[in-house]
């Protein structure tokens with residue numbers, strides 16, 4: 452079974468390696484939507500895969516490193532494409548969330564990535 456919890460954060464970024472004239476070379480912002488998926492079976496007594504409150508407590512400090520920040524200034528995110536932000540988030544969380552199976556990061560309502568560690 453898969454459970455998920457969703458988070459949103461607002462961040463600024465620019466993409467330093469896109470060609471001159473590309474609009475993403477200019478500093479701009481997005482409201483990102485992040486969905487963290489945990490795989491497991493319901494606990495025999497509690498009936499949950501994981502306490503959503505515990506999941507929130509683990510993810511929130513990572514989200515707070517990005518929220519209302521210029522992501523280019525965050526260590527490890529000098530080129531903050533949606534893809535590389537997802538990998539960065541995964542790498543921050545995986546040691547604390549070994550059952551994490553998938554993350555989704557939506558940069559706009561119509562654009563995003565799914566990352567499963569590969």
Ligand SMILES: [Zn+2]
Pocket residue numbers: 464475479480481
């Ligand atoms: Zn952007």
